Amino acid sequence: xxxxxxxxxxxxxxxxxxxxxxxxxxxxxxxxxxxxxxxxxxxxxxxxxxxxxxxxxxxxxxxxxxxxxxxxxxxxxxxxxxxxxxxxxxxxxxxxxxxxxxxxxxxxxxxxxxxxxxxxxxxxxxxxxxxxxxxxxxxxxxxxxxxxxxxxxxxxxxxxxxxxxxxxxxxxxxxxxxxxxxxxxxxxxxxxxxxxxxxxxxxxxxxxxxxxxxxxxxxxxxxxxxxxxxxxxxxxxxxxxxxxxxxxxxxxxxxxxxxxxxxxxxxxxxxxxxxxxxxxxxxxxxxxxxxxxxxxxxxxxxxxxxxxxxxxxxxxxxxxxxxxxxxxxxxxxx
Amino acid sequence: xxxxxxxxxxxxxxxxxxxxxxxxxxxxxxxxxxxxxxxxxxxxxxxxxxxxxxxxxxxxxxxxxxxxxxxxxxxxxxxxxxxxxxxxxxxxxxxxxxxxxxxxxxxxxxxxxxxxxxxxxxxxxxxxxxxxxxxxxxxxxxxxxxxxxxxxxxxxxxxxxxxxxxxxxxxxxxxxxxxxxxxxxxxxxxxxxxxxxxxxxxxxxxxxxxxxxxxxxxxxxxxxxxxxxxxxxxxxxxxxxxxxxxxxxxxxxxxxxxxxxxxxxxxxxxxxxxxxxxxxxxxxxx
Numbered sequence: 001x002x003x004x005x006x007x008x009x010x011x012x013x014x015x016x017x018x019x020x021x022x023x024x025x026x027x028x029x030x031x032x033x034x035x036x037x038x039x040x041x042x043x044x045x046x047x048x049x050x051x052x053x054x055x056x057x058x059x060x061x062x063x064x065x066x067x068x069x070x071x072x073x074x075x076x077x078x079x080x081x082x083x084x085x086x087x088x089x090x091x092x093x094x095x096x097x098x099x100x101x102x103x104x105x106x107x108x109x110x111x112x113x114x115x116x117x118x119x120x121x122x123x124x125x126x127x128x129x130x131x132x133x134x135x136x137x138x139x140x141x142x143x144x145x146x147x148x149x150x151x152x153x154x155x156x157x158x159x160x161x162x163x164x165x166x167x168x169x170x171x172x173x174x175x176x177x178x179x180x181x182x183x184x185x186x187x188x189x190x191x192x193x194x195x196x197x198x199x200x201x202x203x204x205x206x207x208x209x210x211x212x213x214x215x216x217x218x219x220x221x222x223x224x225x226x227x228x229x230x231x232x233x234x235x236x237x238x239x240x241x242x243x244x245x246x247x248x249x250x251x252x253x254x255x256x257x258x259x260x261x262x263x264x265x266x267x268x269x270x271x272x273x274x275x276x277x278x279x280x281x282x283x284x285x286x287x288x289x290x291x292x293x294x295x296x297x298x299x300x301x302x303x304x305x306x307x308x309x310x311x312x313x314x315x316x317x318x319x320x321x322x323x324x325x326x327x328x329x330x331x332x333x334x
Numbered sequence: 335x336x337x338x339x340x341x342x343x344x345x346x347x348x349x350x351x352x353x354x355x356x357x358x359x360x361x362x363x364x365x366x367x368x369x370x371x372x373x374x375x376x377x378x379x380x381x382x383x384x385x386x387x388x389x390x391x392x393x394x395x396x397x398x399x400x401x402x403x404x405x406x407x408x409x410x411x412x413x414x415x416x417x418x419x420x421x422x423x424x425x426x427x428x429x430x431x432x433x434x435x436x437x438x439x440x441x442x443x444x445x446x447x448x449x450x451x452x453x454x455x456x457x458x459x460x461x462x463x464x465x466x467x468x469x470x471x472x473x474x475x476x477x478x479x480x481x482x483x484x485x486x487x488x489x490x491x492x493x494x495x496x497x498x499x500x501x502x503x504x505x506x507x508x509x510x511x512x513x514x515x516x517x518x519x520x521x522x523x524x525x526x527x528x529x530x531x532x533x534x535x536x537x538x539x540x541x542x543x544x545x546x547x548x549x550x551x552x553x554x555x556x557x558x559x560x561x562x563x564x565x566x567x568x569x570x571x572x573x574x575x576x577x578x579x580x581x582x583x584x585x586x587x588x589x590x591x592x593x594x595x596x597x598x599x600x601x602x603x604x605x606x607x608x609x610x611x612x613x614x615x616x617x618x619x620x
Contacts, residue, residue: 062521090523099521106514111536121522 008075009178009210010036010059015072017051017058024282028054028067030234030289033307033315036178041204041211043221043242045257046231047278052214053102055231056180059212060097061089076178094121098171100164100184107167108155114141114166115151121170136173143203144169161192168200172207179204180212185220197224218261222246227313230254233279233289238321240314250316253290288318296320361610367603371596375421383415386571395586405588407579416571417593423572424554424600427488431553434492436546439499440539446500447507448530457500464497470559477565484567487560491553499542499549506538513537540611547608551601558597573597 017029029051036042044052057063059074061081074081076097081089101107108117118137122128128136138148144165155163164184171179181200185193197220204211213225221228222242230238230245230253238251249255259272276293279285285292287302294301300319308321355361384402390410398405404413446457476490510516511534519533554573560566561574568575573593580589 060521094522101514101518103514107518109515109519109533109537120519120524 007037008035009038009040009077010034010212011073011075012055012059013073013075015055015058015074016070017054017063018068018070019064020066020068021282026281027284028234028281029058030284031072031307032231032234032236034229034236034239036210036212038177038210039208040227041213041225043213043215043225043228044231044236045214045216045218045221045228047216049278049281050231051234052216052231053182056099056182056212056214059180060093060099062093094171094176095174096176097178097180098174098176100167100171100179100181102183102186108163110155113152113154114146114158117155117166118170118173122173140169140173143172143206145199161188161196164188164196165199168196168203172203172209175207176209178210178212180214182214183216184213185215185217193220200224218257230257233284234281235289235317236315237290237318238314238316240311240316244311244314250310250314250321251290251318252294252296256293355610355614358610358613360606361613364603364606364610367599368607371421371425371600371603374418375425378418378422381418383418384412386411386416386419388412395583395589397586398588404592405586407576407586407589408583413576413588413592416576417573417596420571420573420576420593420596423484423570424557424574424597427484427491427557427572428550428554428600428604430485430488431492431495431556432546432549434489435495435499435549435553436542438493439496439501440503440535440542442496443500443503443542444507444530444535447504448511448526448534450508454504458504461497461500461504464494467494469494469556473556473560474563474565477560482565482567484557484570484572487557487567488553491556495549495552499545502542502545503539506541507534510534510538544608544611547604547611551604551608554597554600554604 012032012034015029015032016027019026019028032051032055034042034044034055044055046052054063054067058067058069059076059081061084063069069082072082076092081092084092112120115137118140119133122133122136137151141148141151146162146165146169150158150162155166158166167184171181185196188196200211201224213221215221222245225242227239227241228245229236230251232253238245238249238254240250245254246258249258256272256274260274262271263269274293279289279292286304288294288297288305291297291301298319303319305317305319307315307317310316310321355365388411390406393402393406393410393412395408396402396406396410402412402414404417406412407416442457442460446454446461472494473487473490477487480486480490507530511529516529516533519529524533557566557572558574558577561572561578562581564578566572566574566578573596576593577590577597580586580593583589
């Protein structure tokens with residue numbers, strides 16, 4: 001899918017976010033650029049602490065107090081979200097960009113019934129007559145496949161999967177254009193996870209919103225997303241469509257990620273784990289973020305890698321991304 | 335954590351609470367004693383007992399008899415009817431004092447906990463101040479300055495008791511304001527007041543409620559104590575006033591034992607009920 005500038009729903013460019021800690025300044029996001037088109041599902045993946053959730057929080061401007069966006073822009077339908085006042089932001093938040101939280105149980109207030117939770121999600125934003133609210137709630141519950149008899153239930157009376165569905169209903173009841181799902185299937189068993197992902201796709205097609213899916217589960221990403229951004233140590237190392245990233249990864253880190261994912265076809269394949277640990281973001285290393293753990297690093301990698309365009313809408317932050325000999329990038333004798 | 339949160343659920347709470355109460359014999363006992371006192375307080379004007387103020391020269395310090403089940407005091411007034419009528423005063427006073435304490439404590443404590451920073455510092459120091467001032471000394475001072483009208487007394491007793499409720503409310507708000515669903519509601523666009531009163535307090539107020547239950551009993555005791563010192567409202571027949579009267583004739587045990595038993599029973603009832611509520615609502619003691 002070709003992405004022209006005017007097609008973009010969300011356009012993040014060179015975003016830098018720091019956390020001011022007692023121990024110093026932590027570079028949480030370093031020059032991240034990411035585009036999301038209308039109707040597109042973009043996955044962000046990477047290991048814990050790589051900045052996935054910080055990126056999501058900076059879009060909605062719900063970063064913790066000690067965080068600061070130091071540079072970059074976040075264009076949503078051509079408006080720079082960074083320049084908006086808090087009151088203007090409140091009109092966009094949830095109504096146009098909503099979020100599905102990591103842990104549904106914690107995000108649902110235990111003292112309210114499901115219908116009241118949905119009503120609040122709807123009402124804080126829209127002055128609507130009662131019967132319309134009721135209709136909207138029923139409609140959205142229907143879409144996430146929750147029986148209407150559950151409207152009067154409390155969150156604790158629902159199973160984990162149903163709670164997550166309620167969360168999805170809350171996130172989509174205002175008909176947003178962009179939904180950010182932050183690890184929303186984590187903690188559910190694989191079968192439920194699969195059902196919810198499928199239903200989510202249905203819902204997305206019915207309501208027509210774009211989605212950013214944040215997860216460290218690469219299989220979820222490859223199954224659901226049109227495009228993938230792979231993050232490591234605060235920077236986006238590679239962006240590509242899901243198919244190409246699986247077939248032809250252009251960054252050693254992506255390659256390493258794929259190598260530690262089990263496949264159904266090659267059961268005997270040994271999974272490889274990456275030695276070492278992610279960089280200390282209080283003192284980020286010079287040059288490539290992945291340098292310390294990269295098996296193909298050279299002298300050149302001591303310098304900052306450029307964001308190379310390696311194909312149609314494909315970018316990779318690796319000096320050797322364009323190199324013909326992809327074998328060179330393969331980790332170990334593979 | 336999950337089942338703990340789920341137990342603090344408003345309308346299912348009452349159902350679950352009643353179910354648990356049936357198993358909680360002490361709590362049930364407390365509820366029964368309390369309900370009988372409430373019934374007495376409500377029905378006493380419609381039952382033909384003697385006028386609690388009617389004096390009789392023939393019955394002065396009469397011991398308990400068929401005519402005067404609890405005896406008569408030094409003015410020949412029927413102690414039985416005075417104790418019954420005293421239920422209205424003492425219960426009303428206890429409830430009013432505890433409510434005052436609950437409102438002041440919850441509002442101050444939760445605002446301090448919610449907003450934090452300078453406001454919290456000021457409120458916390460204010461709470462500390464009320465904790466260190468001896469309550470009875472303060473109340474003696476107030477009684478001397480403001481008079482001893484019983485409802486004012488109730489109000490002032492309440493105003494000396496709010497500090498513990500405020501501390502509980504503050505701690506609860508601080509815990510709950512970091513919870514996911516509060517953050518989620520904030521993200522939905524809910525303002526501070528909405529967050530505090532519709533999301534944080536409905537989840538976290540229960541320990542403050544059980545504390546308030548205990549305070550009803552405390553307030554009744556304090557009033558009885560003040561009355562005993564002669565600082566009560568002499569125009570009402572509160573239990574404390576009846577006991578105070580008993581001081582004038584120390585050998586007449588019935589002047590002290592019956593109203594004293596009423597005080598003890600009520601305080602016991604509120605304590606049993608408060609403990610039971612705490613057991614059932616405070617997750618860590620379950």
